[in-house]
Amino acid sequence: MKYILLVFALMITLSASAQTNSLFNNSKQAQFWVDSVYQRLSDNQRIAQLFWIAIENTNNSKVQAQNEDLISRVQPGGVLFFKSTQDEVRELIHLFQGVSSVPLMVAIDGEWGLGMRIKDGLSFPYQMTLGAIQNDSLLYKMGYEIGCQMKDMGINVNMAPVVDVNYNPNNPVIGKRSFGEDPLNVAQKSWAYAKGLQDAGIIAVAKHFPGHGDTNKDSHLTLPVISHSKERLDSIELVPFQYVIDKGIKGVMTAHLAVTSLEENKNLPSSLSKNIVTNLLKEQMEFHGLVITDAMNMKGVSDYAGVGQNELLALLAGNDIIEFSPDIEKSITVVKQALLTGKLPRKLLEEKCKKALLAKYECGLKSNEITEIDLAKAGYLKKQLYKEAITVIKNEADIPFKNLEELNLSVVCFENKEEWKANFRRYLDVKIIDGTKESFIREDQSTKLLLLPNIKTYKKYKTQYDKYLSSNNCILVFQGNQYKLADIENFDQANSIILTYENNTITRDWVNQLIFGAIPATGKLPVSISDKYKVGCGIDLQSLGRLSYTQPEALQLNSSYINTKVDSVVNAGLTMKAFPGCRVFVAIDGKVIFNKCYGYHTYDSIKAIQADDVYDLASVTKISGPLPLIMKGVDGGLIDLDQPFSAYWPDWQKKLFHPSNKEGLSFREVLTHQAALTPYINYYPFTLKDGEYRKRYYDDHFSEKYSLQIDDHLYLKTSFKKKIYKAIRKSPLLDEHKYKYSGLSFMIYPELLSNLFHQDYEQYLYSEFFKPLGASSLRYNPLTKVDITRIVPTEMDNNFRHKLSKGRVHDEAAAVMGGISGNAGLFASADDLAKLMQMYLQRGEYGGRRYLSEEVVEEFRKVQFRGNENRRGVGFDKPIFGNDTLTIEQSYPAPGVSPESFGHSGFTGTFVWMDPKYNMLYIFLSNRVHPTRDNRLLYQKNIRPSIQQVFYDAIKQAN
Incomplete structure (x- = not known):
């Protein structure tokens, strides 16, 4: 189904008696379905279509039986899922849809993806992290991916994005949920995310109107007061909302705020204010999509007029959908009475109900369309988002490190010591200092100290941190909420400062690669940290071209295909005892896309192979x-x-x-x-x-x-x-x-x-x-x-x-x-051997340094005596002639390699091969001679070329 994202100026007819502007499908089929459903509903059911109920405790069968009964009796318009699992959600959606006479709208708060509410769902970075990214197309891809995952689950509405401009560092409820403090940046990123969702068939909901970003109170607990002038609201808070409305967002959520310049009644929550919802949002800002309240059980609204009266006021104010009423049956009763007395015009009810039904039709609730989900591709996108967000705000230490032979680097870890050690070892075997155990020792003047704090470890080990920070050549990598950087005393004493915004294995991996010049830095601060480091601050760093570590999707290759094929070959080799263990390492275009350990050092299976x-x-x-x-x-x-x-x-x-x-x-x-x-x-x-x-x-x-x-x-x-x-x-x-x-x-x-x-x-x-x-x-x-x-x-x-x-x-x-x-x-790990081999593959250059001239490398890696049937280069081995016409059993190495390729094998079970045509480096390390050299199964079963061929086949598959 193709979704229309333009705002129509033309009124579309829903029935003979009601008309409205709409962002939704205006086809005759849509109108027919809406009218036919509306006509068969009772007034109570029409009112119920304007309510979405919350689904919690999904693993509690008694509670879900009660929900099933409620849905069967009341026939609400939709459900909103909270903490759950994917299987539970799928099962309950199927159950609840089965007892509802009108298809249910299924919604979720998925600001950073399914993982926000679904335990085993995928979580993407927080919006504040995304606010640092300069490439908004990545946010579109994220929105589309999240949308596809939701659609696959049976979810139709995502209560995202948060378009609040987080102007207050002490905001207790928005903070990391916002794209930042720059209204235009927030606007553009909000729409990129929303458009991705909507292109995937999900209704995106901009929240929290008219802007919850400059409060110091949480509307879940009280009614926050916004005392800014209308001019200030127009220039900051309302900018992103107007932007996404103009672009065609289909949903807006109203917040529970007291906005004094927009509503004279200082106690009236904005969600219940006709001045704010109808006059401002719908008429002045010309929004014609679904207007949805924030949860009505929040203290910012629940204490105003009581259950039922609040919901009625929300509908009269201009909201179309009431979310999370504390008592839906009581609320329906109150609204029904208002309908009978004329307080709620029947025309208004009809308009809202038909808009809700039209939104359901657009979501394709009657279709059986299946969305294909590629979790490996989604995982790669998640990694890319974190990478693009990393921000360097100071760089007197001149990172990335260039002359590694001159580098004297000590890394101070207060957590994740082994992980950091493994990450750094890919580039350099540095000194790791456990900051929780070791006393501060002043290193010599040439030593660079790399500090890796987040605010939790800083507060716990403040004395140690401050001593290290005051030493010479300190590089500070702050892993967490950027606002908290200011809580580190004298943080600006560091020679270089890098922000990752979040602290997880992905950000720790990327910052390691950044420091050594494997990836560039392009992030910009989404908010101001201090007078010196303001919003938009960020130093661009170029990559030095060292090997970066990623996954096949970086090259549009299929992880699942590659892993399945390589695992099959290697595991067969392990089963037949061709070798006790091995390491397979593949880089294409300077990107390590496969880097896997198998088996053990010896057949006693005591020590597993490590990277x-x-x-x-x-x-x-x-x-x-x-x-x-x-x-x-x-x-x-x-x-x-x-x-x-x-x-x-x-x-x-x-x-x-x-x-x-x-x-x-x-x-x-x-x-x-x-x-x-x-x-x-x-x-x-x-x-x-x-x-x-x-x-x-x-x-x-x-x-x-x-x-x-x-x-x-x-x-x-x-x-x-x-x-x-x-x-x-x-x-x-x-x-x-x-x-x-x-x-x-x-x-x-x-x-x-x-x-x-x-x-x-x-x-x-x-x-x-x-x-x-x-x-x-x-x-x-x-x-x-x-x-x-x-x-x-x-x-x-x-x-x-x-x-x-x-x-x-x-x-x-x-x-x-x-x-x-x-x-x-010579001995080596795969990572270290790869550096030398990649230098050959890159014609004598690596890490921003030229080691050999292109001419010499080219000469050495080409065939020298072709007329004498000698395939060899100068020192290098080459494929046998006519290799591409042979089977895997006949070829050397794999039949997919190009004639330009070159490499060498080793008696102990080692093998390296470089292919300039595909810019591919393949390394296979094993100890097939353990415990005896008489074991020749590695050769006899063509294990190494069979693994190598997988990557050529994957390239063909992708093309």
């Missing part, structure tokens, strides 16, 4: 360790890929008494596995005899002579590296130069690169790439820097180290290099 767990990357080290430095060398002119490798590694040069068969091999050939090198040499057996460690090679203490750590209290002779280099030099070449994977050269790169850059390989790699990327866990030999509980174990090594490998490199060749090799040895 910050660290894995042995195995051969993914090849493109994570030596390759970025090699690329940097090419970028700086230190390496020419077409020069002989021996020019950079003299050990391969042929000399007297120093034979070499590798002198002429080019650097390009070596890196593309085109150099006919032997695939692999097993070095560690040289150091054993009958399975025991040979004393000439090992010592149980570190020294200059024994510096290659193999395990706890086990060190290999430093000079053993020379034996490795010699074995590589003397290894035979294969018969022809064609693609044959070889890891030999990667054993050499750490020393080669150290010599080339005159820097220690490991330290230079960290300083040039890992530290500025914020990749805290991406490192060799992580046991000294990473909590061992985060490290996922690999194989039970029964051949070399005779123990479970955990935190020591699994690969034996890398192990005899002291764990620092180019072929293996």
Whole structure:
């Protein structure tokens, strides 16, 4: 059904005896239905159509039986649901509609969505939070989504939006329910929300007319007095109401207020004032939709003339619908008597009843239309609203943080410590201070302190907060009602101030991303906090382009489809014990849309996989360790890929008494596995005899002579590296130069690169790439820097180290290099590995910094020897030729990847792949070698490409 949202100037005929302006459907079918229903109603039933009753205690069968009986006897016009559940509401709507001769109008107070009244319904941000958003189209989408959810429930009317201008910070009843103090901002956002509701088929109700925003009393408890002049009301309070009326809102709720400039009787509530409801709202402001009272049991009106008389006065004042009468049967009796005596004109009753019926017809109460609800899409919209609201009002600390290698950040938490730690670890492993336990310690001048208060924790730990706040370089993230920020003494001492308006997992996630430059900041204050920070204040911050964390709906992809498919593949792998656990990480367009942990560290199912767990990357080290430095060398002119490798590694040069068969091999050939090198040499057996460690090679203490750590209290002779280099030099070449994977050269790169850059390989790699990327866990030999509980174990090594490998490199060749090799040895979490890979995907740039030139990255990631049937790039793996024509069993990797894509796999069960065509990064981390490398089900069952293919299929589905 298509709903008409324009205000008609033309009078539409409802019957021969009554006419009225209306915002509702003016078709002949509508008129026929209204007239036919009206004619068969008794006077009592016609009056009852003007009353909506409250439905509470929905889980109490006795109460609901009473409600059923009341509806059956009285036949009210509608019901208004309060605290309940979705199932209860659905069941009761079906029950109540079944006993009503005229379809019931079903209403709810859903200012921030179903969740305001329905326990298991979705809640969106408060209107004050939304008031900070600069993109009103998001509010339209929210209104439409809320409308669809309500329509799906069988609800027809939403008592929203609140269009009150909250001019009083001490307002006890509006506050966060308002869009703010700027009348135009309130007006525009109110209409965006209302239009979304109405386009979804829900009647939107603007409240609380003529404006409840500048009171210091609650009309639920007393009659608030508004003493402003008519000129002031016209310039502030009435602006949003006139705006939404002109745009075509279909409902307005009248408030219980004493408005002295509009009504001479100082004790008469505005809801009962003809001057306010009829003369002002309906005639001067030309509103022709449904006028609905606020709840008539509120103290602001209930004490005026008593039950029944109040309801009669409300109808005579111009209201069409009476909400929540304390005694509907008594009220109907009083109104009926007024009808019989002529105090209530019959024409007026007819007009109101037919308007109510016409509104019901428009809502499609007789239709069976089904609304499709996508909760994942709604959840994404909710997250977007919170993100767009975040407001930066001061920024002397220069956020977002740019040079992470120089950042000394301590985060002071008074609650949600573990959650904050996990969020920050995605970008940087920062120091977390538990403010509830630790005494204030002054950090050095370079330290930035991040305070994360809400007003509750501030009041509880005020002394601690004040000490931290007065220190240098303090960044204040206030999580709560913006008015309360002023309650924090000297809050302006902070170098930077960020407001999230609400405190929940979504806002905590977004502010973390904002601080590190993954998302921009565009919010503006919806109200004034102080003379310095007034309404409209807000500093725009640009994103630095770091990975942001969101969900598939950010790219119009379907979460349900992706989750179902990936879960199916992974769970099948877990069931067949292809691996004890894994992490799947996918980013598209720099947005992490899938980031899920499965299973456990080991098959005993004791420690579940966590997001910050660290894995042995195995051969993914090849493109994570030596390759970025090699690329940097090419970028700086230190390496020419077409020069002989021996020019950079003299050990391969042929000399007297120093034979070499590798002198002429080019650097390009070596890196593309085109150099006919032997695939692999097993070095560690040289150091054993009958399975025991040979004393000439090992010592149980570190020294200059024994510096290659193999395990706890086990060190290999430093000079053993020379034996490795010699074995590589003397290894035979294969018969022809064609693609044959070889890891030999990667054993050499750490020393080669150290010599080339005159820097220690490991330290230079960290300083040039890992530290500025914020990749805290991406490192060799992580046991000294990473909590061992985060490290996922690999194989039970029964051949070399005779123990479970955990935190020591699994690969034996890398192990005899002291764990620092180019072929293996790096460990990382998925988040940290992703930063480096995303830099490759973004052609050498990440987080606002250029690490490598676009030209070099492009060169390395393209096929080099296509004519020789070699698919490899320079260091990177590539899809097999004709991959898109193959099945999942035949392809490598998934058949959906583009020919431009590139990546690498690792023996321990790791895999990374980047696809420039789709701007997609796919990471799969597992320990499939636990407890034995003989387990090859991960490969045999094509688990990794099957997961990868899901995302390509999801993209096709979306297109």
